[in-house]
Every structure is written in C-alpha cells, then in structure tokens.
Amino acid sequence: MSVFTPLDIAAIGMVTPVGLTAPASAAAIRAGIARLGESQMYGKKGEPLVMGLVRDDYLPPLTGSIRNQVGFLSRQGRLLRLAAPALLEVCRGLELRQIPPLLLALPESWPAGAQSVGPALLGQLAAQSGLQLDLRRSRTVQQGRAGGLVALRRALDLLTIQREPYVLVGGVDTYMDRSLLKALDKEExxxxxxxxxxxxxxxAAAFLLLRLASQGRVSPIAPIARISSLGLGVEPGHLYSEQPYLGDGLADAFREVFNSLPPDAPRVRSVYAGLNGERFWAKEWGVAYLRNRARFEEQLDLEHPVDCIGDAGAAQGPLMLGLAAIGVQRGYRSSPCLVWCSSDKEERAAALVQQAPERGSSTASAGLRRNA
Structure with missing residues (x-):
C-alpha cells in the first residue's frame, strides 16, 4: 500500500470569470452562475467564439517594467494579470516571515505559433504582485490541467525533506491567444x-497555501480542509498520441488514491471532475469510475465547474481543490471529495479532499475562515 502524508489547506486565492476572490468564485459556482459569452476572437466559420473570460477592467494593469517585457496584449501579460491578485489573496493576512516556495502549474506546450510561457513567469509574477517570492526554490510545472495536482508530490518533498513550514501550489491559464485558438479550432x-x-x-488563477497536517497542532491557523490522498497516472494513448487509448492513466491515478487509504475508509460521495464538454474526457471518467466503482457511493454528486467558467486549463487542479475544500468545510459538499484532472498529453492526477479535524479557534484562524 502506497503512503501519502496528508496536507492541510491553510488558505486559498482565486480569480475566475465569476469571482475575483475564492469566496466569491465558490459561491457563484455553487449557485450555477455562468459567465460564458461571445468574445472578440473569431473561429474559422467567421463567428465569434464563446469563451469564459474575466472582464478586462476587473484585472489590474501590468506594472510598467513588466509591460515593457511581455506586452499588454500578450498571453503572458494576461496570465500575470490573472495570477497576481489570486496570489495576493492567498498570502493576505498571513504572518509569514517570508513568502513560501511556489509550485506553479502552467499550460502544456502548444502548436507552433502559440505564445509559450515558462519559468521566467515566476520572476515576473513576483514583480507584478510586489511579493518577495522564494524564486530559488520555486518551480513551474508545465503540464496543463493535471499540473497543479502533480505539483502536490513536489510540495511534499519541500515540506518533508527540506522542512519548509508552508508551500504554495497554484495554477494559471488563459486561452486568449489567437494562434492557440486557431489551432484548436482547426482540430475541431x-x-x-x-x-x-x-x-x-x-x-482562471488559483493558489493554495499548504502545510503538513501534522503541523496543525502548533499552527495558529486552522485548516480549511485536508488533502488526504494523491494519485498520479500516465496515459500512453493520450489525445495527441498515436497509441491506442485504453483509459489506464486516470484509472491508475484513482487506484493510487484509494490504495493509500485503509480498507474501511469512507467511500467517495462527491467528485469535482475534469470534464470540459469533449467526449474524450467523459469516456475516460467512465473507465476510471468503473474500474474503481467499489470506492464510490451509489448516490454521487458530480461537479464540473467548466459549466460556469469554461475550461480553466492549468488552473483547473488548484481551482477544483479550492472549491472542494470550501465546499466540505462549509458542509454543502460531501466529504470525502475526489478531485481529478487530465492533461491533453499524458499526465493524469487525482486527489482526495476531506474535512479537517475540529480544533480550537483563534484570531488568526477566525480571520482565515472568513477569507475562505
């Protein structure tokens, strides 16, 4: 049986098309409020593309130095404008001696012509947010939708081996890139x-402040929820592979999640699913669910936030972890809750979110709970 060291979610930050903070986004998505509409981007048939976008005037302008580096209308500039306020939210009010290392999920590589982003974004994000990020130990995870969950394993290394008290895990993505949309439109x-x-x-952009669950006894900050298990998988027959698709990657990720739990662990009652409207992912979910059916309750709540905000790409993992954490903390999502994401290429990942154990309140924890 594989072993996973539980992690507590201590704070959350989000920017989405339906909310500029984690509480606002969670409330809007819970209510089914959607912000999807015709954009200024056009498809091959000459019709405006429907997209889920944050209103431009809701996002902060780029700082002068960053604007000169990346350009206001670039994809990279858009990522920074999305990420900075979410990062500031997750760090707000926390009396940390320094900003923890950041593991940031970014888009996968795309067809030639699409604007690429990479590790340079970390330094630019520090300048845009005004935060002193620990750039020496921060890393990007350029693996798309599953990247934020993949980063949890790297976060564990920082917390257990390098003994960091906290680690930030986040993700940011936008499809506001003409070359990228043109390529996706060509692929239908x-x-x-x-x-x-x-x-x-x-x-969207989403960030989580994480610590080892065992450190909760000595921290003044009460956890929002707990990540109790993690599973990773690789799909050889992914969307852009010539190998046959067998559905092994996500099913393996589910299996690793459940194998780290005791046999009498409660069955999953709710799921935040990495579905986006394409049949490929619905088929993949069906395969993974059937191969692990004994671990799920018959009455299952299936949530897919893309109905409200569109496909959030590399932000999807941290976003759904944050939504699940807020949901189980406030009691409108059943615990344990499974979160899963699949990248366009081979990465597959899943994690289990459950209610954190009750503990005494404090001024710091009360403030954090209001912020959650």
Missing part, C-alpha cells in the same frame, strides 16, 4: 452551436 475541439463534442475556452 472548440464548442459550436449544435455540436455536442467541444469545449468552451476559459481562464
């Missing part, structure tokens, strides 16, 4: 009127 992956197989491009 984008949603169209009257077509049931396609996704609505979106954007």
């Amino acid at each position: 992956r984008l949603a169209e009127r009257g077509v049931s197989d396609g996704f609505i491009p979106g954007e």
